[in-house]
Amino acid sequence: MTRLPVPVALLLLAALAACGADGDPQPPTLDTTVTLAAGSGGGGYAQGGIGLRRGPVGLYFGF
Incomplete structure (x- = not known):
């Protein structure tokens, strides 16, 4: 099994933290x-739109 390079692993962890995966789920909102x-x-x-x-x-x- 191949290990991820450190910069790639840090980038994946930052993306996971930025997406709010550790917070409460947010319901989708619809706007017209x-x-x-x-x-x-x-x-x-x-x-x-x-x-x-x-x-x-x-x-x-938009239209």
């Missing part, structure tokens, strides 16, 4: 946004 606006000249537009966050990691899709 919809915006309707009137543009100049009588036109208008719509924009929005949906996002999901769990702990320090988030994912957001």
